[in-house]
Amino acid sequence: MDFEHSPKVQDLRRRLLAFMDEHIYPNEKRHAQEAHASFMNAERTGGPYTGLPLMEELKRKARAAGLWNLFLPEDEHGAGLTNLEYAPLCEIMGRRYWSAEAFNCSAPDTGNTEVIARYGNEAQKARWLQPLLDGEIRSSFAMTEPAVASSDATNIETRIRRDGDDYVIDGRKWYITGAMNERCKLFILMGKTDPDNPDRHRQQSMIIVPRDTPGITVVRDMALVNHYDAPFGHPEVIFDNVRVPASNLLLGEGRGFEIAQGRLGPGRIHHCMRMIGMAESALEMMCERAVSRVAFGKPLSDQGVWRERIARGRMLIDQTRWMVLHAAWRMDTVGNKVAAKEIAMIKVIAPNNCIQVIDDAMQAFGAMGLSQDTLLVNFWAYARHLRVADGPDEVHTNAVAKQELGPYRAKVA
Structure with a gap:
C-alpha cells in the first residue's frame, strides 16, 4: 500500500486549497445569509427552494480553474481519479459542509451521476447525464420510506407497475435530499416491480422519474436535527399514480x-x-x-x-x-x-x-x-x-x- 500523493493529485490539491482560501472561506457569511433568505422566502410545504447566486458564481470559477467533477473516475467525464486519489481532495472540500457543490461534487448528485453514467442507456445519458455533469440541474435519490425500516432495502413498499409502454409508481418517500431545490429535475427512485419474487434481492428496480411528472406531491420539508437545510431540503414526497415511460427503467427489472x-x-x-x-x-x-x-x-x-x-x-x-x-x-x-x-x-x-x-x-x-x-x-x-x-x-x-x-x-x- 502506497498512499503517497501522485504528482497529479499534488497539483490538484494545491489548486483546491488555493481556491478554498480565495473563494470559499471568505464567502462563508454571504453563503449563510443567502441560504437563510432562500429558506425564509420558500414555502415550507411544496415550494421550491431557490438556488444561491453565490454558488453559481463559485461553480463558474471552479470549472474555469479545472476543479470540476473530480469525483468521476471516467476520464471522458471527470478528472480520471481513483478513489484513493480523490480522497484528499474530497476531504478538503468537506472542510465546509456546503462547498462541494461549487465543484459539482456534492451528494446526491455524485451518486446519481455515476448511476446514469454506469447503468443508464444511451437515451437516458443523452437527456440527463450532460446537464448533471455541467451542474445545470440537480437530482434526488428516492429510496427511504417512513412506513418501513428502510435500513433493510428489501422492505421498501413503493410499487413500480408495468402498464403497456409505461410504468406506474405509487408510494411515499421521505428525507429525499435535494428535492426541495428548484434545480432538482429528476428522481432516481427505487421500488418493487416484482414483490412476489422469492429472491428478496430481485424484487426491486430503479427508474428515472422527471421531477415535473404529474402525481408527485411534496408533502413537507423534513428538518435534519431541527434544521431546515435550505436551499436543498430533505422532503417527504408522495408518488400517486405517477406514470413514466418504460424506457426510464435503469438496467432492467429486478436489478435495483x-x-x-x-x-x-x-x-x-x-x-x-x-x-x-x-x-x-x-x-x-x-x-x-x-x-x-x-x-x-x-x-x-x-x-x-x-x-x-x-x-x-x-x-x-x-x-x-x-x-x-x-x-x-x-x-x-x-x-x-x-x-x-x-x-x-x-x-x-x-x-x-x-x-x-x-x-x-x-x-x-x-x-x-x-x-x-x-x-x-x-x-x-x-x-x-x-x-x-x-x-x-x-x-x-x-x-x-x-x-x-x-x-x-x-x-x-
Whole structure:
C-alpha cells in the first residue's frame, strides 16, 4: 500500500486549497445569509427552494480553474481519479459542509451521476447525464420510506407497475435530499416491480422519474436535527399514480438492489472523506479557542483536560483518515463488492470519531459552540445524520461481524 500523493493529485490539491482560501472561506457569511433568505422566502410545504447566486458564481470559477467533477473516475467525464486519489481532495472540500457543490461534487448528485453514467442507456445519458455533469440541474435519490425500516432495502413498499409502454409508481418517500431545490429535475427512485419474487434481492428496480411528472406531491420539508437545510431540503414526497415511460427503467427489472449496492459504496466513502475535513476544521477551531480563551486564570491550552481533548482529536482524525484511505485503496484494487467490509467499517468509524472531535470543539466554545456564530452545529448535524444515512451503524457493524464469523461458522458446519 502506497498512499503517497501522485504528482497529479499534488497539483490538484494545491489548486483546491488555493481556491478554498480565495473563494470559499471568505464567502462563508454571504453563503449563510443567502441560504437563510432562500429558506425564509420558500414555502415550507411544496415550494421550491431557490438556488444561491453565490454558488453559481463559485461553480463558474471552479470549472474555469479545472476543479470540476473530480469525483468521476471516467476520464471522458471527470478528472480520471481513483478513489484513493480523490480522497484528499474530497476531504478538503468537506472542510465546509456546503462547498462541494461549487465543484459539482456534492451528494446526491455524485451518486446519481455515476448511476446514469454506469447503468443508464444511451437515451437516458443523452437527456440527463450532460446537464448533471455541467451542474445545470440537480437530482434526488428516492429510496427511504417512513412506513418501513428502510435500513433493510428489501422492505421498501413503493410499487413500480408495468402498464403497456409505461410504468406506474405509487408510494411515499421521505428525507429525499435535494428535492426541495428548484434545480432538482429528476428522481432516481427505487421500488418493487416484482414483490412476489422469492429472491428478496430481485424484487426491486430503479427508474428515472422527471421531477415535473404529474402525481408527485411534496408533502413537507423534513428538518435534519431541527434544521431546515435550505436551499436543498430533505422532503417527504408522495408518488400517486405517477406514470413514466418504460424506457426510464435503469438496467432492467429486478436489478435495483444491484444498482443500489454499486451506488452506495462510493457514496458512503465520499461522505466519510468529507467528514474528515469537517473534523479537521473543528480541531483547528478548538486549538485556536484553546490558546486564546482564558478560564480560571490561564488559557484553556494550559489545562490538562483540553490538552487531552486536543490530542484525542488528532488521534481520532488520523485513525479515521488512514482507515478511509485503506478502504479507498481496496475499492480500487479489488472492487467495491470485495471491499464491502472495509467500506462498512469506515462508515461506522468516520461519523462516530468525528462527532467526538466536533463535540469537544463545541464544548471549548461554551454557549457560542451551540449557536449560529460558528459552523460547529452544522458539522455536528452532518456527522450525526451520517450515522443513519446510507445505512445505520447497526447494519454496517452487523455486516462486519458476519464476515468475521464466516470462517468460524464454516469450521463447525
